Amino acid sequence: MSTQTSSGTAVTDTDEDRALKARHAAMWALGNYPVVASDVIASLGPVLVEAAGLTAGQRVHDVAAGSGNVAIPAARTGAQVTATDLTPELLDKGRTDAEAEGLTITWRVADAEALPFDDGEYDVALSCVGIMFAPHHQAAADELLRCVRPGGTIGLVSWTPEGFIGQMFATMKPYAPAPPPEAQPPPLWGHVDHVRELLGDRVEDLTARQQDLVVDQFATPEEFRDFFKANYGPTIAVYRAIADDPEKVAALDRDLVALAERFDRGDGHTVLDWEYLLVTARRA
Template sequence: MTTTVKTKHRAMWASGDYPAVASELVAPLGPALVQAVGIGRGQAVLDVAAGTGNAAIAAAQAGATVTASDLTPELLAVGEKNSPVPLTWVEADAEELPFDTASFDAVISCIGVMFAPFHTAAAAELLRVCRPGGSIGLANWTPQGFIGQMFATMKPYAAPPPPGAQPPPLWGDPEHLANLLGDGVTDVRVERHDLRVGHFGTAAAFRDYFKHNYGPTIAVYRNIADDPARVAALDAELVALAERHDVGGGAMNWEYLIYTARRAD
């Protein structure tokens, strides 16, 4: 990742209040991933693009020795402050990890590495730092699920991505993961799940929460801030999206994919 892209990416995730999103909306995903991978005592685990550590903390609570890495130091600082268990927090780019080859028993990422813009580079790093026979586990939003559809809705209003960058929700497509990880893994298992989110009473409340707290949404609105008509149009589209996914009382199901595999020998 070039320095300019890296700086913008870090600033995007530091904007708003992603720690609130992590604790109020998506906290269950970390423990679900740790359980799916089977992480336990005595394992050396790396959580890539860990954010505030939802998965890293769950892995440490399971008895593993955990390193949480993320590009955004502001998120790591919140995670370290709030963690009830000891683990190591390291500022690191998912596309160029500062760890030795084959140095972890398990490499995981919970809705994290999917946001690294250059998928092939990030996937190669996941494989490189995992020891042969070790575990790789990912939890990613799917393209057809709510968050995937939110990104599709925002795309026409967003700044052009860097050349070669790919959309984050592709990491929730099993075929894309097969292309990325290829013969570097065996024993692949893929499961789709829904995260029930009942935090918002109305579709408008969802939109406003994401406008103020979620870095990617904030970045899109900043891109169109000087065009009130486009702001109004995106406002309406996000409300309509949430209304289509309402399963009652403002609650929504957000589909995600859990992918587990063993690093090939």
């Protein structure tokens, strides 16, 4: 069985797809992604909010919101924010943080490939290193666009394939179970040609630029590796997959350190540039 988006793209609703989404939701609940969001990539949310030019009163949807890296700074502008994600544990953390600031945000468990909203319900749709992890890119892009009114704004931040996080996924790939054949690699969203193809003529005034997030929280490459082994769901999942093979665990340990050493431009203290693609566009 499958449903159709307004543009005609099939969104699978099979047992296999539901199982895949359940695995994704569970993966992002592993470890402590909110501490990654707050301690390492916190600045990306405000960058996207500023690029989208949010103003008070706008209806804003943060897609694949995690723990609110974009939703919370968006709400600070006075916008009416809805945050959706597959993983309820992440939304729970975002809800707690928002309430501590006195911010009102609607938090809702939802699949980016099958959003429970009307056509054109929002003025703005944003996603910060979130929607890129939906396995079926065209279905996710179609839903992102469907829920934005004509003339509304789309804003995206995605890790590039060549950048640090894209290369981290490439480093982990040989150790990870093979993904389903129809699932697309997340870092493809970091190529502007891919994004243009996904959005097509349904957007206007698309602008894209590559920027770097400077990460200097880790004293050494080993400290980076251990932080991600403890906190980042995808990394934890790969290590769990090879837990019964000490040689593979040791090899991945070495490979992740080597990756950080390759990107390190610090002098006695690790400094990494994590490249991402920032895209804004207007719904045609």
